Amino acid sequence: MESVLGQVPAPTGLTEIEPIFDAVGNFTPNCFINRDLSTLRFQLRVLAQATNPRHPLLERMFFLTIFSSNMDEFFEIRVAGLLQKMKNGDKSSSLDGRKPSELLAEISQVAHRAVEEQYRILNEDILPELAKHDIRYLKRHELTPAQKAWMREYFFNQVMPVLTPISIDPAHPFPRLVNKSLNFIVSLEGKDAFGRDINRAIVPAPRSLPRVIRLPDELTGGKEHHVMLSAVIHEHVDELFLGMKVTGCHQFRLTRNADLALADDVDDIAKALEGELDNRRFGHKVRLEVTTNCPKETYEFLLEEFELDESQLYRVNGPVNLTRMLTNFARPELKFTPFTHAIPKAFRGMENVRTAKDGASMFDVLTQKDVLVHHPFHAFTPVVNLLWQAANDPDVLAIKQTIYRSGTNSEIVQALAAAARNGKEVTAVIELRARFDEASNIEVANMLQEAGAVVVYGVVGYKTHAKLMLIVRREADKIRRYAHLGTGNYHAGNAKAYTDYGLFTANEEICEDVHGVFQQLTGMGRPMPSHKILHAPFTLHDGLMQMIDDEIAHVKNGKKGRIILKCNAITERKIINKLYEASQAGVKIDLIIRSICCLRPQVKGLSENIKVRSIVGRFLEHTRVYYFANDVENGGKERLFCSSADLMDRNLLHRVEVAFPILDKKLFKKIYEDGLINYLQDNMQAWELDGRGEWNQVQASGEIYNAQAVLLEKICMN
Known part of the structure; x- marks a missing residue:
């Protein structure tokens, strides 16, 4: 590599x-x-x-x-x-x-x-190794006569009825092809049924058909042998042009601009988005993929048709979309060892409790202490169960929830709908503009509205990216609030693959702050003052700048300064400038940045005291944690926040985000040790960024240390 x-x-x-x-x-x-x-x-x-x-x-x-x-x-x-x-x-x-x-x-x-x-990796490494385990993607010349006969029958019965070949001639201009769709350009000789000389045609591959087709066990001896849809079409493409001679057939794929343009002054976000979603399928062309055996004459014709230059052409030695090759193989020995998602000790025994019972109420637990979950090591079940208990609890008056990515099949959505039908005041702040989930979120909004929930779409011009749940409950003669705040989406699937933190709390000040955020999202007026949380676009950026300034001041006063920031990306110029200033003052800074980093570390006179590393492994690192030592060695109070926000312009200045403090000492220590120091010790999945902007994989010297494996052992095995 x-x-x-x-x-x-x-x-x-x-x-x-x-x-x-x-x-x-x-x-x-x-x-x-x-x-x-x-x-x-x-x-x-x-x-x-x-x-x-x-x-x-x-x-x-x-x-x-x-x-x-x-x-x-x-x-x-x-x-x-x-x-x-x-x-x-x-x-x-x-x-x-x-x-x-x-x-x-x-x-x-x-x-x-x-x-x-x-x-190269696919053809020289992955496919030969898969073949050793009897998993193969067979090419046409590798099929036995019996397999070819089966494939021919499959083509006529399953494929041909849904194919629509489109000739290219004066009456049939080049078709408008959908973004990232699989297509074939076919070269022809001869005349069609109307006596026309047609030398080219396009055959779109229907998206309703599977791209990978498993051959019957009786033809493979039970082995997992497959053919690609592209091979099936290619083998029988001449059946689509009877009386003509097919001289070439080559697959290609066109990539288009898929960003949505939405004005800030729209009257109805949902309707505006529905109109834009269709435009995404036919945006401006940006890339053309063809196979390596596609003749120059053919791909030059396509480039001219799409108004692309050769730098935008990608010739690939295999299927033009490897994503569609992935099949759900039942081969556990070739996958990561499965594990059982843990339940926090405070919630054990409540795994299947959807209606609060004596001794099984999550509300009773939260009146005593805060509870932390660290996904995917902890199950997502407690988040869902809290909502179900709230939906079925006669003492619960209202539920408020932000939704960024959930899906119509989500139990989160089902529980909110049930709560609305049970007479609770349910308010869902749904961010319709979550990229590539817009259509799903519109469906969720419609479903909740039909159930009787109040659905709002946040603030035009500011995506609602904060992950918040607030439950209002009548207890004896007073009203009490319970909150869940997270770094990741309310999405059960993501919670199995992304690392994220979630905090359950009944802390009055935090719950009051969460209430204030919902008031801003659903109503009008000036920002409400926060007691504990930092809230973008109002206080989060300034709060981070101030905490960095505090570390600078500690160093200038002859003390130590220490900052550890973990997030997905850092691009915001003022934050980067302030970190440079802190480094120049002598503050020791570690950044754990999964993907984008515009800060240049380890540069003499600029950032000698800043180190940047990235962890790429089994799980997608998604937690956002900000730590500031705040002169703890001399009696200062350390600060640690979890957040929905990356250190990017859009998150800090143009979105609704929340950073919430960890007030419980045990939970503070757990996040500091497991979520920060643990990752700074990784020498197996870690990459370090140098001053030239290059990433170098950390080479283990001595015992290897895998941060994610350590958490699996620590959390899931105890």
């Missing part, structure tokens, strides 16, 4: 940048790493997992397909955005001062090498 990552051995000493400051005292563009190139470097770290011999074989295959999916989104959103900027004037708008045209050239160079490496 070294060649793909574009890396050379790490330099000795710190990288130097001259000059660090411009004429007016601002940090120069050289001090920053470009966001889009940093995003691409993260995708390469994902691709590297497909070569990791410590990962089981099917998991390596999974990482290969995840890389495909991630790259699709990268082109649909980031590359598409750069192309648009270039058309609008090719002016620099990035921290590092590069123009869109310069970025696109570098992205193309790196992405082409990466895709070439991706297919």
